[in-house]
Amino acid sequence: xxxxxxxxxxSAMSRERTEAQPGGQxxxxxxxxxxxxxxxxxxPGFMQVLSNRLGALACEHRTLSSPATVxxxxxxxxxxxxxxxxxxxxxxWEYLERVCGRLPGLAVIVCTGPSxxxxxxxxxxxxxxxWMTKPCHPEExxxxxEASVRRHRRQELPQVDVAATIxxxxxxxxxxxxxxxxxSLELTAREFEILQLLAQSDRVLRREEIYERxxxxxxxxxxxxxxxxxxxxxxxxxxxxxxxxxxxxxxxxGYRFAPEPEDLELEAAGPVEEAxxxxxxxxxR
Amino acid sequence: xxxxxxxxxxSAMSRERTEAQPGGQxxxxxxxxxxxxxxxxxxPGFMQVLSNRLGALACEHRTLSSPATVxxxxxxxxxxxxxxxxxxxxxxWEYLERVCGRLPGLAVIVCTGPSxxxxxxxxxxxxxxxWMTKPCHPEExxxxxEASVRRHRRQELPQVDVAATIxxxxxxxxxxxxxxxxxSLELTAREFEILQLLAQSDRVLRREEIYERxxxxxxxxxxxxxxxxxxxxxxxxxxxxxxxxxxxxxxxxGYRFAPEPEDLELEAAGPVEEAxxxxxxxxxR
DNA sequence: ATTGCGTGTAAACATCCTGTGATCAGGAGG
DNA sequence: CCTCCTGATCACAGGATGTTTACACGCAAT
Numbered sequence: 370x371x372x373x374x375x376x377x378x379x380s381a382m383s384r385e386r387t388e389a390q391p392g393g394q395x396x397x398x399x400x401x402x403x404x405x406x407x408x409x410x411x412x413p414g415f416m417q418v419l420s421n422r423l424g425a426l427a428c429e430h431r432t433l434s435s436p437a438t439v440x441x442x443x444x445x446x447x448x449x450x451x452x453x454x455x456x457x458x459x460x461x462w463e464y465l466e467r468v469c470g471r472l473p474g475l476a477v478i479v480c481t482g483p484s485x486x487x488x489x490x491x492x493x494x495x496x497x498x499x500w501m502t503k504p505c506h507p508e509e510x511x512x513x514x515e516a517s518v519r520r521h522r523r524q525e526l527p528q529v530d531v532a533a534t535i536x537x538x539x540x541x542x543x544x545x546x547x548x549x550x551x552x553s554l555e556l557t558a559r560e561f562e563i564l565q566l567l568a569q570s571d572r573v574l575r576r577e578e579i580y581e582r583x584x585x586x587x588x589x590x591x592x593x594x595x596x597x598x599x600x601x602x603x604x605x606x607x608x609x610x611x612x613x614x615x616x617x618x619x620x621x622x623g624y625r626f627a628p629e630p631e632d633l634e635l636e637a638a639g640p641v642e643e644a645x646x647x648x649x650x651x652x653x654r
Numbered sequence: 655x656x657x658x659x660x661x662x663x664x665s666a667m668s669r670e671r672t673e674a675q676p677g678g679q680x681x682x683x684x685x686x687x688x689x690x691x692x693x694x695x696x697x698p699g700f701m702q703v704l705s706n707r708l709g710a711l712a713c714e715h716r717t718l719s720s721p722a723t724v725x726x727x728x729x730x731x732x733x734x735x736x737x738x739x740x741x742x743x744x745x746x747w748e749y750l751e752r753v754c755g756r757l758p759g760l761a762v763i764v765c766t767g768p769s770x771x772x773x774x775x776x777x778x779x780x781x782x783x784x785w786m787t788k789p790c791h792p793e794e795x796x797x798x799x800e801a802s803v804r805r806h807r808r809q810e811l812p813q814v815d816v817a818a819t820i821x822x823x824x825x826x827x828x829x830x831x832x833x834x835x836x837x838s839l840e841l842t843a844r845e846f847e848i849l850q851l852l853a854q855s856d857r858v859l860r861r862e863e864i865y866e867r868x869x870x871x872x873x874x875x876x877x878x879x880x881x882x883x884x885x886x887x888x889x890x891x892x893x894x895x896x897x898x899x900x901x902x903x904x905x906x907x908g909y910r911f912a913p914e915p916e917d918l919e920l921e922a923a924g925p926v927e928e929a930x931x932x933x934x935x936x937x938x939r
Numbered sequence: 940a941t942t943g944c945g946t947g948t949a950a951a952c953a954t955c956c957t958g959t960g961a962t963c964a965g966g967a968g969g
Numbered sequence: 970c971c972t973c974c975t976g977a978t979c980a981c982a983g984g985a986t987g988t989t990t991a992c993a994c995g996c997a998a999t
Binding site: 842878879882 | 985986987988989990995996997
C-alpha cells in the first residue's frame with residue numbers, strides 16, 4: 370500500500386526545513402519539495418510568462434481559467450494559489466472566504482486589476498495573504514508567492530525521516546509503518562501519519578491541529594474522524610504492546626502521545642505524574 | 655540570560671481590551687496574546703494615524719524614528735515590524751537581511767516610498783513578508799500586518815508555550831496543566847485557561863474581560879460562571895499549595911493573580927508556626 | 940448599626956465530550 | 970466484474986464538564 374500513491378502525498382508537502390540541518394544523519398535525499406502552485410486567471414500572456422518562470426523554478430504549477438471547487442483545490446494539495454477575482458465573478462468574495470477558511474495552510478495571493486482600498490482590505494480580511502495589482506511584474510509576483518509560502522512552510526513539522534523508538538514502538542517513516550521489535554503494527558497510511566504526528570510532538574495536540582496537519586485542510590465542526598483513528602491506533606497499540614499506554618486524552622483539549630508503562634496497581638508511593646523533566650528556561654530570544 | 659536586555663514594559667504597552675477576533679468566522683480559537691507591533695518611520699502624521707488605529711485594535715505598539723539594533727528588536731518580542739527603508743539609510747538592505755535572518759518568526763513589512771521592481775524583489779527575497787508603497791492607506795497597512803502575522807502566529811505558538819513558574823505553581827501550556835513540583839493540579843481545560851490568563855496578566859481583570867477572552871464571546875449579565883471557576887481554582891490551589899494565596903478579589907472590580915505567602919495569623923493562637931515573613935512574592939519558593 | 944449589593948460556596952442540573960461499535964461508500968487489486 | 974480493504978460517518982451510552990440556581994456571608998455606604 371501507499372506504494373502507488375501518486376507523487377504527491379501529505380508527507381511530500383510537509384517535508385522541508387529552512388533551518389540548518391544538524392550535520393550528521395545524512396538523511397536520504399532532502400530534496401526541496403517542489404512548490405505546488407495553481408493560477409486561476411484568464412490572461413493568456415500573463416499566464417504564459419508566469420508558467421515559464423514557475424517552470425524555471427522547478428515548481429509544479431497548474432493554470433485554470435475558471436474557478437475550481439474547494440474540493441478540487443483540496444485534492445490538488447497546493448502550497449499557493451494565485452487568483453484573479455475577476456475570473457470568479459460576483460461571488461468572488463464568498464469564494465475567497467470559502468477557500469481561505471477551508472485551507473488555512475494555503476497561501477492565497479489575489480492578483481487582479483485595479484481595485485479600491487476597501488476591496489483590498491476586504492480581501493485581506495477574508496484571509497488572503499497578499500494582494501497584487503495587475504499589471505504587475507511576474508518576477509515580483511513570484512517573490513510574493515515565495516514570501517507567502519515561506520511563512521506557511523515554517524509552521525510545518527521538521528519531519529524527520531529517521532527511525533525513532535519511543536517506549537516499545539519503533540516508528541519507521543521510510544516504511545510508513547511502526548513496529549514493536551520485528552512485528553508490524555499493520556497501520557494504514559492515515560493511521561501511521563497520525564501516530565507519527567503525535568509522536569513527534571511532545572505536547573497536547575488539539576483535534577483541529579491534528580486534522581489540519583494530516584488531512585491538509587480545516588476540520589469541519591463536529592468531525593469525529595480524529596477520534597475514530599485514535600481509537601484504532603489505541604487498539605493496535607494495545608494489541609501489540611499491552612503493558613504500555615501511549616495516547617492520552619486531555620478532556621476538552623485533545624490528545625497527547627507519551628509512552629507510559631501501564632502498570633497494574635502502582636499508585637504506591639510515586640504517582641509519577643508525568644511531570645516535566647526539563648523546565649525550558651522560559652522566554653528567550 | 656537576557657536579563658539585562660531592556661524589555662518593553664508591559665504595563666506601558668498593554669492596554670488589555672476585548673480582542674477583536676480577526677478572521678471572520680467563529681473559529682473556536684483559544685485566547686491568544688495581543689499583537690505586538692513596532693513601527694520604524696519618520697513621518698509624524700503617518701505614525702500618528704497608525705498609532706491610533708493600532709491602539710483601537712488593542713494592539714501593543716511602539717514607534718521608533720531610528721533603526722533599533724537587532725538585539726533591541728529581539729527583546730521587544732514583536733509579532734510584526736513595519737519598516738521604512740529610507741529611515742535606515744544606505745545599509746538598509748543589510749539591516750533588513752539581519753533582522754529577517756535573526757527573527758524568522760517576525761513579520762516584516764516594508765513600507766516605504768516609490769521603488770523599482772528590482773528593489774521590491776530584493777526586499778522580499780531578503781525575507782520581508784510584504785512590501786507596501788507609500789503613500790498608502792493606514793487601514794490597508796493594518797490588514798497587511800494582520801495577514802502576515804496570521805501565518806507567523808502558528809509557528810510562534812511553541813515558542814510562547816514555555817513553562818512558567820509563579821509562586822509554587824508551574825504552568826505548562828504544552829500539557830494544558832499546572833503543577834506544584836511533580837504534582838498535577840488536575841485542572842480541567844477551562845480552569846486551566848482561566849488560570850493561565852490570570853497568571854499572564856499582572857493586573858486586575860474584570861469578570862467580563864475574563865469571560866470574553868476565555869469563552870470567546872460576551873458575558874451575559876448576571877452570569878456567575880467566572881466566580882464559580884475562580885472558586886474551583888482556589889480550591890485546587892489551596893489543596894496543593896496551602897500556604898500561598900494566588901487569586902485575589904478586588905471588590906466591585908474583578909480578580910488579580912499574584913502569588914503571596916499566606917500570612918498565617920496563628921500568632922494569636924499559637925506562635926509556634928514558622929510564620930516566615932519571607933520573600934516579597936514572585937520569586938520561586 | 941443597618942441596609943443593599945457584591946461575592947463565596949455548594950449542590951442540582953443541563954450539556955458537551957469521548958469511546959465504541961456498526962454501517963456505508965469508494966478504490967485497489969485480483 | 971467481483972472482492973477486500975481503507976477511510977468516512979453515524980448513533981448511542983456513559984461520564985466528565987460546564988452552567989444555573991439558591992443561599993449565606995462580607996464589604997461598603999447610609
